[in-house]
Amino acid sequence: xxxxxxxxDFSTASAAALRFATYLSEATGxxxxxxxxxxxxxxSNRPETPEERAAxxxxxxxxxxxxxxxxxxxxSAINTVExxxxxxxxxxxxxxxSQDENVAFIIMGGIGTGVGGKLDLxxxxxxxxxxxGGCPVILIPRGFTDELMRKTAKxxxxxxxxx
Numbered sequence: 001x002x003x004x005x006x007x008x009d010f011s012t013a014s015a016a017a018l019r020f021a022t023y024l025s026e027a028t029g030x031x032x033x034x035x036x037x038x039x040x041x042x043x044s045n046r047p048e049t050p051e052e053r054a055a056x057x058x059x060x061x062x063x064x065x066x067x068x069x070x071x072x073x074x075x076s077a078i079n080t081v082e083x084x085x086x087x088x089x090x091x092x093x094x095x096x097x098s099q100d101e102n103v104a105f106i107i108m109g110g111i112g113t114g115v116g117g118k119l120d121l122x123x124x125x126x127x128x129x130x131x132x133g134g135c136p137v138i139l140i141p142r143g144f145t146d147e148l149m150r151k152t153a154k155x156x157x158x159x160x161x162x163x
Contacts, residue, residue, distance in 0.1 A: 001104035001135075003082075004030045007037065007094050007125070010067055013109025016149075017140045018071040021107045023153035030104055032072065032081040035097065036064045037090040061085045091128035099134035110139040 006021045008014035018034060025032050038060060040053070064083050072081055086093055098106055108126050130137045 001102060002031055003033045003100075003102045003104060004028075005094075005097055005103050005106045005135075006032060006034045007090070007106065007108050007129070008034055008064070008067060009036070009109075009125075010063065011109060013140065013142065015067070015071045016144055017107050017109045018068070019073065019146060020138075020140050020144065020149040020153065022072050023149045024105075024107065024156055027153040027156045028104075028158075033084060033103075034064065034068045034072075034081060035084040035086060035094070036060065037086045037088055037093045039089055040087055057085065057087075091125045094125065094129045095133050098129065098137075103135050105135060106133065106137045108137065108139060110141045 004021050004025055006014075006018050008018060018032075021032055024030070040056075061083075064085055068081060068083050094106065097103060106129060108129065110126060126137075126139055130139065
């Protein structure tokens with residue numbers, strides 16, 4: 001187990017989860033894997049042609065990279081962070097990824113903190129992923145400050161070595 005999986009929906013809640021995951025990565029030495037899962041079947045502005053779908057995927061890939069770079073503050077972590085863009089049903093795909101033997105934790109925004117609208121609500125996804133996933137899920141509550149993140153992550157030093 002050498003990865004922290006961080007599902008993001010581009011919300012402030014997922015930004016906070018990614019910042020905490022960065023602190024935890026520094027404390028444990030685990031690699032960051034940032035994932036955005038989109039469900040093209042329920043999008044209100046679904047691209048119809050293969051070219052439109054490819055352009056939409058590339059735009060999402062760019063948004064994911066920019067979001068990751070904006071919230072992974074550590075220069076050492078940003079060089080090793082993995083970004084994954086996947087199409088599917090978010091809770092199903094994330095739970096499937098949680099079964100990977102390399103995934104130690106999933107860190108995501110807490111229940112009821114998603115952005116809604118064109119994106120899936122993370123609250124429902126967080127609850128579904130937490131119920132019966134293949135690894136521990138850490139939900140970041142609203143108002144979890146960077147100071148608390150740093151202090152909490154320090155408590156995890158050395159934990160990865162015992163995994």
